[in-house]
Amino acid sequence: MSPAKGASAASSEQAELAALVHDRSIVICSGSGGVGKTTTAAVLAMEAAAAGRRAVVVTIDPAKRLADALGLDGIGNAPKQIDGPWSGELWAVMLDTKSTFDDLVTQYSADPEQAERILANRFYKNISGALSGTQEYMAMEKLYALHADEAFDLVVVDTPPSRNALDFLEAPRRLTRFLDHRLYRVLMAPTRGVMKAVNVAAQAFVRSVSKVVGGEVFDDAVAFFQAFDGMEAGFKERAELVLDLLTSPVTAFVLVASPSRDTVDEARFFADKLAEADIPVSALIVNRMHPRFTDALPESLRARSDTLDGTDIGGLYRNLADFALVAAREEEHLAGLAEQVAPSPVIRVPFLRSDVHDLDGLRLVGDHLFGRS
Amino acid sequence: MGKTTVSATLARAAAHQGLSTLIVEVEGKSGLSAMYGEPAFSYDEVTLAAADPDAGFGGVRARTLTPDDALLDYLENAGMSRISRRLVASGALDMVATAVPGIRDILVLGKVRSIEQARSADLVVLDAPAAGHAISFLQSASGLADAVRLGPINSQAKDVLAMLDDPERCQVLLVTLPEETPVNELVDTAYQLEDRVGVSLGPVVVNGCYPELPGLDADPAAAAAEADTSLRRGEAAALAAAAEFRRDRMALQAEQLTRLNDALPLPQLRLPYLFDAELGPNQLDELAAALLAGIEDLPAPHVEVEP
Incomplete structure (x- = not known):
């Protein structure tokens, strides 16, 4: 394949990717950071809009240029419509973890006073921004709410870049696990009046935690748990619903990777984990592929360049050998991953000349993804 | 961005x-153990490259650090070993870490500081968290010194602050690629670190710069004729297309390097893109040589390399 040809007629793999965007109601893009996940998510949503669907893309901390491209500047947690030459609708949301969490608290509290007590608590302010997995959980929460919203046919989610790409699958359960924690129960026991005297071991335990973190922090935590009392059930139920939705057939997982060894390793790990949860990878998108200029072996090109060392043609051979080596290595890295996600389609997107700055840039990526020239 | 590669190169x-x-x-x-063909690192140090005093080689060791291990160590040193295991085993660390953001980070940084103080190595290279998390990681010390005003966490935070604030003891090397988004992120991170952490910034390391090659502008057929050799069928087009791609990428990289230079008044150390197979000790030596050459060329103030 010559790079000059670029995108041509759609391959069957590209058609399969298009079918996902046309038919599913949720597409989740996952993969490690820096592989073009956010851009890919935006392009998939745009493609659905072009097919007449009402699509919304949930992005998390997009690079500023992309936010500008989508006209996302200055908008918050509510969907904003993006105008463009499509028959459907394209909407975008920039996830705001804290206000999503606030909404959830308001929704599940028994009365406005309880909500207010929680929202004002210092411990809550810390966990709503920093509980490990909160961002993932809130992304999923947002997804659930948008999916339930009849204004949208398709929700495309760009998952947060996390070390453990599976965090978002586990996130809904993490918060409820947190609320089930022994320390929580120990703290709550006296106020519930089940037994006024907490047992001695538990008291010692509480004292030691308080000694390490300091008394004020500890008091804040106790106040938070007391304010939160009674809301666990609502949170747990919601977490289960989100998890059901993630594993249902209306949801497609699209793995986004680049052909470097690190990201391919992470993608393989991720595909493994999804398989363990009985979730298939619906498509694999590989961005930033180097072009393949020749079928000649890198070694023989390198040998040619060595015999012609110091000349222009020697340099030219050396360069061709370099890229032949890179292309071969990339295919080698991808082979195992492609096999792992088979029979799902694998779509390769070449290294692009520049980053995406506007809708035209997104359209160009779309041409490569869906095979239009 | 190749942060781990650069850590290994610097070491x-x-x-x-x-x-x-x-x-x-x-x-x-992190992939570092794989570069040396070793299994994943543990809390105990492993030797990656033995010291060889005759050759003037100081040796490279490696270890990993987790907040749980760091907490255990810390509590033991603070005379609280009895409760430490219970705290970790019961998952209370999770609770504590949730209550006080940054506590994991301060435990890890505190351990790094105690490694530094023990002077078991002349240079400690910390492969720190990536851009998004790097700032909160380094900011944990000042944040916690304010939030937790008493107790062991507070003193830990103060000790770490003293280390971060002293350019003789600690510097941050930011790593990027000569591409648009990574350069933007780096510039952002640099200013935030300066404003919010006050840690001293060393030169910027730009990883993956395409090395120069002769002949990229030459016409393949003419260049072949000049060297008295002939091309195989179809080769001229492949050579020309590959050369054009490289010229293009190099021009884009040069543009980004200039942009970085304009946006950030820090010297740059450039590491070449390695087309060769996977990174191993030999490739790391090649990168290390490039890094040292770059350090030689740095303008004043002179960077101390000797102990």
Whole structure:
């Protein structure tokens, strides 16, 4: 394949990717950071809009240029419509973890006073921004709410870049696990009046935690748990619903990777984990592929360049050998991953000349993804 | 961005200058152990490259650090070993870490500081968290010194602050690629670190710069004729297309390097893109040589490389 040809007629793999965007109601893009996940998510949503669907893309901390491209500047947690030459609708949301969490608290509290007590608590302010997995959980929460919203046919989610790409699958359960924690129960026991005297071991335990973190922090935590009392059930139920939705057939997982060894390793790990949860990878998108200029072996090109060392043609051979080596290595890295996600389609997107700055840039990526020239 | 590669390169470069070097990774599996063909690192140090005093090679060791281990160590040193195991085993660390953001980070940084104080290595290279998390990681010390005003966490935070604020003891090397988004992120991170952490910034390391090659502008057929050789069928087009691609990429890289230079008044150390197979000790030596050459060329103020 010559790079000059670029995108041509759609391959069957590209058609399969298009079918996902046309038919599913949720597409989740996952993969490690820096592989073009956010851009890919935006392009998939745009493609659905072009097919007449009402699509919304949930992005998390997009690079500023992309936010500008989508006209996302200055908008918050509510969907904003993006105008463009499509028959459907394209909407975008920039996830705001804290206000999503606030909404959830308001929704599940028994009365406005309880909500207010929680929202004002210092411990809550810390966990709503920093509980490990909160961002993932809130992304999923947002997804659930948008999916339930009849204004949208398709929700495309760009998952947060996390070390453990599976965090978002586990996130809904993490918060409820947190609320089930022994320390929580120990703290709550006296106020519930089940037994006024907490047992001695538990008291010692509480004292030691308080000694390490300091008394004020500890008091804040106790106040938070007391304010939160009674809301666990609502949170747990919601977490289960989100998890059901993630594993249902209306949801497609699209793995986004680049052909470097690190990201391919992470993608393989991720595909493994999804398989363990009985979730298939619906498509694999590989961005930033180097072009393949020749079928000649890198070694023989390198040998040619060595015999012609110091000349222009020697340099030219050396360069061709370099890229032949890179292309071969990339295919080698991808082979195992492609096999792992088979029979799902694998779509390769070449290294692009520049980053995406506007809708035209997104359209160009779309041409490569869906095979239009 | 190749942060781990650069950590390994820096360690190797320092070792070649005779310094004994310890790489500390804090985010689990980083790929560094694979570069040396070793299994994943543990809390105990492993030797990646033995010191060779005759050759002036200081040696490279590595270890990993987790907040749980760091907490255990810390509590033991603070005379609280009895409760420490219970705290970790019961998952209370999770609760504590949730209550006080940054506590994991301060535990890890505190351990890094105690490694530094123990002087078991001339240079400690910390493969720190990536851009998004790097600022909160380094900011944890000042944040916690304010939030927790008493107790062991407070003193830990103060000790770490003293280390971060002292350019003789600690510098941050930011790593990027000569591409648009990574350069933007780096500039952002640099200013935020300066404003919010006050840690001293070393030169910027730009990883993956395409090395120069002769002949990229030449016409393949003419260049072949000049060298008295002939091309195979179809080869001229492939050579020309590959040369054009490289010229293009190099021009884009040069543009980004200039942009970085304009946006950030820090010297740049450039590492070549390695087309060769996977990174191993030989490739790291090649990168280390490039890094040392770059350091030689740095303008004043002179960077101390000797112990």
